[in-house]
Amino acid sequence: MTTRTASPGAIVIQPGTIAPGRARGVAPLRREGPAKLTGAARYTDDLVFPGAWYGLTVRSTDAHARFVALDLDPVFDWSTIVVATSADIPGDNIVSSIKSDQPILVPVGGEIQHHAEPLALLAAPDRATLRAARRHLRVRTDPLPPVFDPLVSEHEFAHYAIGVGDVDGAFAAADLILEGEYRVGHQEQLYIENNAMIAVPREDGGVAVHGSLQCPYYVHAALKRGLALDDEQAQVIQAETGGGFGGKEDFPSVIGLHAALLARKAGRPVRMIYDRHEDIAATTKRHPAIVRHRTGVTLDGRLVAQDIEVIMDGGAYCTLTPVVLSRGALHSGGPYRCPNVRIRARATRTNTPPNGAFRGFGAPQVEFAAETHLNRIAEALELSPLEIRRRNLYRPGDVTPTGQVLRDSVAAEEVLERAVEAAEFERLRTRLRSARRGRDGSGAIPGSPLRTGTQRLASGIGLALAWHGAGFTGSGEVHLASVASVELTAAGEIRILTASTEMGQGTRTILPQLVAEALDVPFDAVEIAPQDTAFVPDSGPTVASRTSMVVGGLLIRAAQRLRAQVEAATGGRFAETYRDHAASHGAIRIDQRFEPYPGVPFDDATYTGDAYPAFGWAACVARVDVDLDTGEVHVRDVVAADDIGRVIHPILAEGQVEGGTLQAVGYATIEEIKLRDGRYLNDRLATYIIPTALDAPRISTILVEAPFGSVPHGAKGVGELPMDVGAPAVVAAIADATGVWIGDLPASPERILAAMAGLPAVAGLRPGASEPA
């Protein structure tokens, strides 16, 4: 195992455990960096299509209702307006996803399931006419009783049960049993580029959709089904994409279908570009969750029984909820050995906009709960948060609740020790303890005289540890059967063909790096084809931190085959012979299909077996200052240690850790969606706030390498890991500073002050609940 420190100038590579034969030169510059830095990169709204019209979505304003009628004001001139309703849908009125429950547009007479539900579409030659048309259109509905509470909803999207050992017997024998309930609300991805699609009719009766998206083949499948198109008629082209974080995983199918319906009816290109308000109001969020823990331990701090219940609020339609919940259930115990475990997880429907993918995908919710609960157990046992983790963390050979033996690439201990060492966790914790003892009282009580100066600020330090399954859950990768290709063109160019998208994380840099290395050619000699379904194979969605690990692995194998084929034919080194070989023999294309990694296949029926091919591991130490009078939290410093298997590009990997860490800090402290009657109240950037440069802590990244042996390059993925571990570390630091545990994210000033005053937690505005009158 090797550890690399944050600064690229100070990278330490310890010999011995890196996969052999790796050249580690200077990391190349981001491939599309110059285009992004000069303004030349073309995002969806930058694309020009002459004669294009503008489209908009007519939405419900009821959380639950019967759609009675759409009235077009006869006074208005509708001759230059295209109105599309469900009657214009040539295929199934279904947004293709896991379940067939979400309509593209609710038909008249149909049931509206959430406040922002699409009912009809309008297109006009210019924005002013479009807005005028919207004002002359009226939606009539008959309200139905809504359900906002996921705990009372009787409509279940999915449920899972995982069990091992004798849980009840172990509780009976435990020295101490601690119970806790934890709640987290919605979180908005808040990519800075809103969802956007432009649809262009094709001459063959199909449609080409250009857009901001993560998964071209998800949109492709949705177009085929909704518009009754064949593979060629449906074409999806990714434009430069201004952030995704999961928010452009499933939702682009909706907006892509809408743009395509309008374009087909208008017979011309139609632009569907959301503004920020619509994007926050209508698109998917991180699932709110309620997580209940009952844990039995021995007096020396060993876990003997875990009983965990996870309830997620799916919103109005299923979208990706079953897989989000599955990942949540599988990660809910945390990275700890426990012989007796019972996990029950369910997700239910509420009349709120559908929730979907967001970096971490169910794991941040449950790992916040697991880590906070473990920290409370440590406190009850008067053990340090470091010591309780050392006694329980997974080590090689340990077995997870699904029966997965952790043989390979287990680095929980390594990331923990590296993080606490770099952050000087124990020394600082002791120092802050004694500073607190010198202060009068441990927190402000409303009504008491306000503190001044240094007495107001309490500092704390907190620790968390997490695991994150790399790639798709269970048999997901087998079902996907991804294909990635490397082509040597007749012109002697080397080209990567995948549907894996660049959205900031560095796909267009890392994949050519891996192929160049396998072919032993310069980085610049490897091109990457545009993500256009007309040209690239389905290498699977760009999600689940799977691109480097899974798609990267396929490309290396494809490149190795290409190299062997050329070298066998020429008898010379690939780098010196491929151009001549291509000129004389023509193009060669190698398609590499996914083959299952070795291990125990996952059984979806019993939830046993290898849930993931490998896990990534992350530890985080956060330092905070809490203002005891205002409850305001300033996260000062974060040390993040992440095991990502193998570092392909240190700067890009650090960028993932830093960005994910800040999203986790926002989740922990300020990001919150408030609801009233199923509607998001703060659906603007002025009211849904995310961290600025002034709110951001100094983040130090430590990259740990415990290579995954079943891919040639050892990489496990990095995108989601830091999202899992930041929030519980911040909440632990707040507890260290104030003496109170916040079990309901975010740890807002209101919640912190209430907790310090011994008042009950703020009444739930979520998940999905109405605000108390």
Next chain:
Amino acid sequence: MTIFRLTVNETAVEVDVPGMRRLLDVLRDELALTGTKEGCGEGECGACTVLLDGAPVVACLVPICQAEGAVVRTVEGLAGPAHQLDALQAAFLETGGAQCGICTPGMLMSAQAYLDAGGGPDDGAIRDAIAGNLCRCTGYTKIIEAIALAASGRVVRAE
């Protein structure tokens, strides 16, 4: 409609638009300068930051009538005539300050204003200078590093 005259990236331009048309729309739609991005349309995200007579402004909140006679600089005006990156852009490329790139043009313009005002490589001062520019990818760490690098005048790898 009214004719407005202004200088954009050292070129004199004339546009015939309603006076309340946003500077952002004039740049993007009339002048085809799509490097300036729209993230929120209400002055919160800073993605549309441009320099107006040297000062950073959010172009979504500036009506064109307020830009009459002004000198406007956008991201397209940073690189040299042969599109070679300037020192600030090169520093962003070197340190990894741009990820998805959508906040980058606005971020660069706020940073440019900071450098033009003589700002140095101080962490706190740089954070203040870009406090109005939201980035969701980077955690700001490498953006701050890039601006500090440019402010220090050290040579970076050229593209």
